[in-house]
Amino acid sequence: MFKLYLDPGHGGSDTGATGNGLQEKDLTLDIALRIRDLLERDFQDVDVRMSRTDDVDRSLSDRSSDANNWGADYFLSIHINGFDGSAQGYEDYIYSGLSDSSQTAQYRDIMHEEITSVNELSNRGKQKANFHVLRETSMPALLTENGFIDNTNDAEKMQDSNWLQTVAEGHVNGLARAFNLQRSEQDEDQDQDNDTVYRVIVDGTQEGAYREHQNILNAVSRNLGQADSIVIERV
Template identity: 60%
Template sequence: MVKIFIDPGHGGADPGAGGNGLFEKNVTLSIATRIRDILQNEYQNASVKMSRTGDQTVSLKERTDMANTWGADFYLSVHINSGGGTGYEDYIYIKISDNSRTAEIQRIVHSEVLKLNGLSDRGIKKADFHVVRESSMPAMLSENGFIDTASDAAKMKDTNWIENVARGHVNGLARAFSLQKSNNSTPAQAPSSTTASTTGRQKRTLYLPANADTWRIYPLNVEPVKVNALADRLHPSKFGGLHYEILGEPQPNVYIIQTDQFGKVQIYGGPETGAVVK
């Protein structure tokens, strides 16, 4: 297992930076929680621990002590920038060589995050921050946009952006540490069009009407689906309703669908929800 320690910056009595109605501590927790969930749901050889999972006050020393005691393989600290500017940058400890494994991981994660976050590139950097200095494993701190710049802050209010930033970090970690996708995320072959035509069966479609606000979605292979909801939901109202091909029905009224945003998920679509199966 690759042990990845995820550190949402600030928290509790320390809100971090603020601006445009946002506090850094909340944005970092949203991103970090999503990174954890994706790693746990979609990869089989990643073990994750977080420095905080709610709005708690945790000192910098407590954070690095936690990672060091656990014996993490990598320390990822998630922050939001401030001070007037725009874009994305990340940091490793200032005394670390460009030829180091840490610098290699930084370059990989940096490039993957920038593919998805829609922010300008402020570069790979080094600094003497506590968390990258006092952690005994390779460590990196990412600064995901400027909270006091309106255009960056607007992105932070969008759950799609949070998801993309988290996925960028995960894609980088997956590349840097050769993380393996779990079977959950590539379940048994969905019925192919060939199979459908030879059996004469029509593809079934799930329609989620626009008049419902949100649809809870669930990771694959959890039962019952009423618990274990992913933090995320589908929002049909934004799109005037959503159509998905049904890839499986593991329980009555529970459908496996492929979403752009969250990959393959389960969704509950009983008659009382307004979902329509065609």
């Protein structure tokens, strides 16, 4: 049984970053719930525990202690970035005291590759930090920053439920690959070719790269009314 502790950042009186009419706490919860639902629907022997499932206050020490006491195999914290409106893109963090050859870093490398292959955000790279939830958890831990809420381009994506679903799927793809999760029998029948990645190229520029067929269709639908050319290409 793979035990995932899933942590939607902020909540309650702590809104997190804000911008463009959005609040980080709402987006992190939305993405995390989608991750949970995908894992529970599509995979065998996965147990997901969340630090919160609604808009409540939860201290950092509560989150790390809860994960430690539960005996989680992996701690995944979902966040949205903010700066001054000029920065944009995706980045993720492991604890600053770990080496690049550590098990946590190896899991991070897989997660980073899978998430950035589908999230349509500029890649700001793999980072390290002394964040509480990375330092005080006793299992491998990763914190993902899924775009900048105060950047107009990133925020436009955050308002699209299809994009939020794609981001969740990127995280799930990473977890499945890093921890060798087995798909449920009915899901194997439906998605037997799910390892194949397809690029969606709009007017000569790659719009995204997707494994899930529905994400390919969503990308085509988003651009159908305005593009002169849409090409789907197997990677």
